[in-house]
Amino acid sequence: MKEGFRQSMAWLHTWTGLVVGWILFFVFLTGTAGYVQIELTRWMQPEKALQSNVIVPENEQLDKAYHYLKNNPDAQKAERWGVNLLTNQRGADDFAVNWTLPPKEVGKRGKYHKEVLDVSSGQPVSEQIQPRETGGGFKLYRMHYALHYIPYDWGIRIVGICTMFMFVAIISGIITHKKIFKDFFTFRPSKGQRSWLDAHNVISVIALPFYIMITYSGLIFFANAYMPLGVPMVYGSGEKNTERYYAELYPTNSRFNKDDSAVPPAMGEIQQKFVPIQPLLAKVQSEWGRSQKISQVNFYPDQGKTPAKIEFYQTGSDTIARKRTSLSFDLYTGQKIVQEKSNEDKAPMVFGTTVLGLHEGLFASPFARILYVLTGLLGTAMIATGLVLWTVKRRPKQLKAGRMSFGHASVERLNIAMIAGLPLAIAVYFWANRLIPADFANRANWEVHCLYITLLASFIYALSRPIVRAWIEILAFAALAYLLLPLLNFITTDRHLGVSLFHQDFALASIDIGFICIGLMLTWASYKVWRKRDSILKPVVKKTKKPRVSPADDVIELPRSEELS
Numbered sequence: 089m090k091e092g093f094r095q096s097m098a099w100l101h102t103w104t105g106l107v108v109g110w111i112l113f114f115v116f117l118t119g120t121a122g123y124v125q126i127e128l129t130r131w132m133q134p135e136k137a138l139q140s141n142v143i144v145p146e147n148e149q150l151d152k153a154y155h156y157l158k159n160n161p162d163a164q165k166a167e168r169w170g171v172n173l174l175t176n177q178r179g180a181d182d183f184a185v186n187w188t189l190p191p192k193e194v195g196k197r198g199k200y201h202k203e204v205l206d207v208s209s210g211q212p213v214s215e216q217i218q219p220r221e222t223g224g225g226f227k228l229y230r231m232h233y234a235l236h237y238i239p240y241d242w243g244i245r246i247v248g249i250c251t252m253f254m255f256v257a258i259i260s261g262i263i264t265h266k267k268i269f270k271d272f273f274t275f276r277p278s279k280g281q282r283s284w285l286d287a288h289n290v291i292s293v294i295a296l297p298f299y300i301m302i303t304y305s306g307l308i309f310f311a312n313a314y315m316p317l318g319v320p321m322v323y324g325s326g327e328k329n330t331e332r333y334y335a336e337l338y339p340t341n342s343r344f345n346k347d348d349s350a351v352p353p354a355m356g357e358i359q360q361k362f363v364p365i366q367p368l369l370a371k372v373q374s375e376w377g378r379s380q381k382i383s384q385v386n387f388y389p390d391q392g393k394t395p396a397k398i399e400f401y402q403t404g405s406d407t408i409a410r411k412r413t414s415l416s417f418d419l420y421t422g423q424k425i426v427q428e429k430s431n432e433d434k435a436p437m438v439f440g441t442t443v444l445g446l447h448e449g450l451f452a453s454p455f456a457r458i459l460y461v462l463t464g465l466l467g468t469a470m471i472a473t474g475l476v477l478w479t480v481k482r483r484p485k486q487l488k489a490g491r492m493s494f495g496h497a498s499v500e501r502l503n504i505a506m507i508a509g510l511p512l513a514i515a516v517y518f519w520a521n522r523l524i525p526a527d528f529a530n531r532a533n534w535e536v537h538c539l540y541i542t543l544l545a546s547f548i549y550a551l552s553r554p555i556v557r558a559w560i561e562i563l564a565f566a567a568l569a570y571l572l573l574p575l576l577n578f579i580t581t582d583r584h585l586g587v588s589l590f591h592q593d594f595a596l597a598s599i600d601i602g603f604i605c606i607g608l609m610l611t612w613a614s615y616k617v618w619r620k621r622d623s624i625l626k627p628v629v630k631k632t633k634k635p636r637v638s639p640a641d642d643v644i645e646l647p648r649s650e651e652l653s
Contacts, residue, residue: 125225509546
């Protein structure tokens with residue numbers, strides 16, 4: 089290598105970051121929204137009741153759900169029943185029942201039905217107060233790893249390649265900046281390129297462990313998709329062999345370990361034989377403790393190898409590892425069923441579930457969730473400052489030449505469209521949720537269409553306007569869109585900030601407060617660009633220091649004798 093190792097790493101850091109920088113910005117920003125996807129979905133469904141501090145006892149909920157399933161004609165034909173209990177955690181869950189009908193063909197899955205119930209009456213929620221159809225926060229979270237408008241398999245692979253590029257960029261950046269921790273305490277404002285480099289360094293170091301964790305765990309998330317030959321080489325190809333792999337991996341999961349050759353009886357035919365449910369619930373509460381919430385209860389009939397059973401699930405949201413704790417009982421005798429030893433306690437599974445749990449942050453308390461959002465926004469800013477730094481560093485040379493090259497101009501315009509346009513597009517996504525009629529067909533899809541139409545319009549706008557004006561105007565549009573969202577919420581619904589704060593529904597109120605904060609940040613960014621508008625696209629003229637003039641400079645100094653000779 090002609091260049092040194094660090095110089096080579098600097099080149100690698102620059103170009104790996106630039107090539108996929110816009111997709112990474114999209115992935116980081118939508119992924120950050122995923123940490124509050126439940127709260128965003130609640131905001132986007134204002135028909136839902138405010139989160140109550142009064143928790144309906146689990147035994148009452150189970151009684152009402154069980155009574156509904158026993159008396160529903162369609163559920164009587166089902167091969168499985170399920171109950172989702174209301175735990176009042178982040179307002180995420182619905183009190184609902186579900187059932188699966190027998191499949192019409194062998195090897196296929198039956199039709200799934202879900203019915204949301206009113207927790208006080210146990211009857212289905214009426215059509216008049218059904219929450220509106222929306223993509224909610226989950227749609228933003230899904231875009232973060234699968235993009236949109238392209239096949240799912242293609243989406244996760246594209247994001248996986250970009251994630252690998254980011255991992256390389258992080259490692260090469262650490263190697264490049266030998267004074268990385270010293271630079272963390274250095275910021276020189278109003279110095280042009282130097283200021284952008286300082287900002288990039290500070291933001292990169294302040295949450296560096298988070299960036300490494302989130303990038304590495306993102307690659308583990310779809311390890312089988314990124315390395316698709318592992319399972320077929322050991323278990324063979326085909327869906328049956330894949331099911332066999334998952335059956336060995338999750339031996340306690342009924343989905344992968346049921347006997348397909350056995351035809352289970354309909355739930356209505358055997359429900360008269362069931363033992364009383366309440367004593368079983370009391371056993372579970374006694375073993376887990378009253379502080380642990382039961383999130384789900386499933387009823388399974390006799391499936392050949394396995395007896396008819398009832399399973400109680402406790403979602404381990406207070407632990408980092410993505411692990412669900414369950415207890416099973418025989419539905420006819422009430423005896424506890426000793427489950428097979430699970431692979432979840434083995435070291436590889438513990439490592440995998442812990443890393444994925446850290447990535448998703450489902451265990452996080454409200455304070456830890458705020459930290460997740462802040463570090464996610466810092467990661468987004470790190471990518472943004474890196475993309476802007478690339479143009480700022482090369483802009484003087486372009487201006488000196490008298491015209492910008494096609495490549496440099498393209499990067500400038502793409503930066504505007506993504507860094508300023510994507511926040512605007514996401515704001516339009518929320519505006520569409522309020523402005524599209526609640527009974528509009530495919531309204532959830534049209535919310536997403538509005539997001540991407542705005543993103544495309546931002547790119548066209550960036551192409552048609554001068555660079556500095558495009559930055560100022562799109563940032564200002566985005567700031568105004570976020571600042572007016574709480575007002576729009578006040579005008580169009582009765583779930584505005586005043587109501588949510590009055591009822592102490594702080595999870596819902598945090599969304600309106602978050603919109604205001606984001607709007608203020610974008611206002612500040614637009615103002616900073618406006619202040620520097622006259623100097624951004626002017627060639628840099630280096631000032632040469634004039635020699636200091638003193639009275640002695642006017643005296644003619646005679647040559648020395650040595651010089652005369």
